[in-house]
Amino acid sequence: MVLKIIKAMRPAQWTKNVFLFAALIFARKFFDWPSFLKVVEAFLLYCLLTGSLYLFNDFMDLKEDRAHPIKRYRPLASGTISSGLALSLFLAGSLLALFWALSLNWPFFLITLTYFLLQVAYSLKLKHINIIDIFVLASGFVIRVAAGALVIGVPISSWLLICTSLLALFVGLCKRRHELVLLEDRASNHRPILKEYSPYLLDQMISVVTASTVIAYCLYTISPETVEKFGTRNLIFSSIFVLYGIFRYLYLVHQKGSGGNPEELVIKDKPLLLDIILWGVFIFLIIYVLR
DSSP: OHHHHHHHTOGGGGGGGGGGGHHHHHTTOTTOHHHHHHHHHHHHHHHHHHHHHHHHHHHHTHHHHHTSTTGGGSHHHHTSSOHHHHHHHHHHHHHHHHHHHHHHOHHHHHHHHHHHHHHHHHHHTGGGSTTHHHHHHHHHHHHHHHHHHHHHTOOOOHHHHHHHHHHHHHHHHHHHHHHHHHHGGGHHHHOGGGGGOOHHHHHHHHHHHHHHHHHHHHHHHHSHHHHHHHTOSGGGGGHHHHHHHHHHHHHHHHHSOOOSOHHHHHHHOHHHHHHHHHHHHHHHIIIIIOO
16 A cells, blocks of 8 residues: 555656755755755655645546546556545645745745645646646746755855746646647547647747747856856856757657656656766766866
8 A cells, every 4th residue: 555655646756856956056065965965855855745746636637537548547546545545645745744844944935835835726726727737837846946945045046947947848838748649639538728729839839948948048058147156168068968958858759759757758768868967967067076
């Protein structure tokens, strides 16, 4: 039963909480042990909170998930975990995570509470409002980045928030496109909001966000603020990894029919995973070694 509960909390999705480490790395505090431990604690906290929220989301989507060719095998949809148990675990896990956040510091608690309320509102109502649903999905990544900064008390970089927002919108739009193409005529039965979209509309949105993401990242790397902060102009060369990663992701979405589970896609697609690793190593060298 324990393994079924853990599966229902979608541990693969917890990889999204790695965004909490962004501020730690770019604030050059990765080797500051107290700060590192605080972010690790925040990461574990968010794993508990997001896992609990997934239980609530699956409870609200129970009927739709049972009509989905893949999601019908989830613990709640398949009936291996009861709705009552899922709701009880959601309440217990969420309260524990929120009290845990309060014990760290007040600003971190407030942004974590905001994340919690926004996700609950998404499950109840916001996922049924076109465009807003994608913005809420993207906001989860932005809040994680901001929370990672607040837990260690470092300034929140505007550039970091902008780049994260655009990248999250890109992934969210690709996810919606995958769902729409995969389910075809049954799309609105699984997720009613999908009837408000079309592949053409989503492709137009993806094009806008793709270009904006690349431009924003390049501008960040050459901005006077960034050059002064890191003492180098070489960060611009990391943009090649960003370009390849986005192009590879678009290839997987359009040519391979992927994109429904970004966290699994990143792990399973070796070229994309290698690109992300190389980008991370390059950034680490520029910020901590070669400056």
